[in-house]
Amino acid sequence: YGDFSPKIDYVFKIVLIGDSAVGKSQLLARFARNEFSLDSKATIGVEFQTKTLLINDKTVKAQIWDTAGQERYRAVTSAYYRGAVGAMLVYDITKRQSFDHMARWLEELRTHADKNIVIMLIGNKCDLGSLRAVPTEDAQEFAERENLYFMETSALEATNVESAFSSALKEIYQAAS
Ligand code: GDP
Ligand code: MG
Numbered sequence: 001y002g003d004f005s006p007k008i009d010y011v012f013k014i015v016l017i018g019d020s021a022v023g024k025s026q027l028l029a030r031f032a033r034n035e036f037s038l039d040s041k042a043t044i045g046v047e048f049q050t051k052t053l054l055i056n057d058k059t060v061k062a063q064i065w066d067t068a069g070q071e072r073y074r075a076v077t078s079a080y081y082r083g084a085v086g087a088m089l090v091y092d093i094t095k096r097q098s099f100d101h102m103a104r105w106l107e108e109l110r111t112h113a114d115k116n117i118v119i120m121l122i123g124n125k126c127d128l129g130s131l132r133a134v135p136t137e138d139a140q141e142f143a144e145r146e147n148l149y150f151m152e153t154s155a156l157e158a159t160n161v162e163s164a165f166s167s168a169l170k171e172i173y174q175a176a177s
Contacts (some may be wrong), residue, residue, distance in 0.1 A: 018090035
């Protein structure tokens with residue numbers, strides 16, 4: 001890009017974790033490319049996407065990692081968590097089990113990741129309100145108890161997706177600067 005390449009002040013690695021099919025890959029597609037697909041194929045291979053944004057006049061490059069469809073505890077290796085300064089812990093508001101598993105994902109995170117990692121709990125698919133199986137209050141309570149930020153999102157309708165990532169990035173930025 002020669003002279004046009006912006007100066008990057010910070011690169012922040014963020015990992016997406018949570019059960020299979022909760023919408024992690026679609027949240028990333030929505031945030032990084034403003035895309036969404038209803039029949040997204042299972043993620044193949046560990047991959048990340050980047051998005052550069054301005055926070056307090058600084059250029060911040062978010063490098064967001066998506067799991068390789070190996071969403072079982074301990075299958076996600078410590079290399080995935082290495083260097084991560086943020087984590088999005090995602091469940092599906094229509095799948096109680098995906099929320100009940102949040103405690104185990106959190107335990108994995110606390111075992112493998114840096115102790116100062118910023119964690120955002122995300123209840124995705126909030127467009128499917130009539131199928132809701134996880135009351136917002138349950139998640140709020142869990143988030144408060146575990147000291148997590150919390151937001152409900154819809155990758156489909158683009159609700160709170162930008163806001164969830166940018167809030168996490170702002171917290172990370174504050175901790176880093
Ligand atoms: P992952 O396994 O966690 O990466 O989940 P995917 O991103 O592959 O999504 C699994 C399925 O849920 C796909 O069919 C998506 O289209 C769908 N999905 C993802 N996010 C949303 C959402 O916000 N609302 C609805 N209704 N469906 C979603
Ligand atoms: Mg995926």
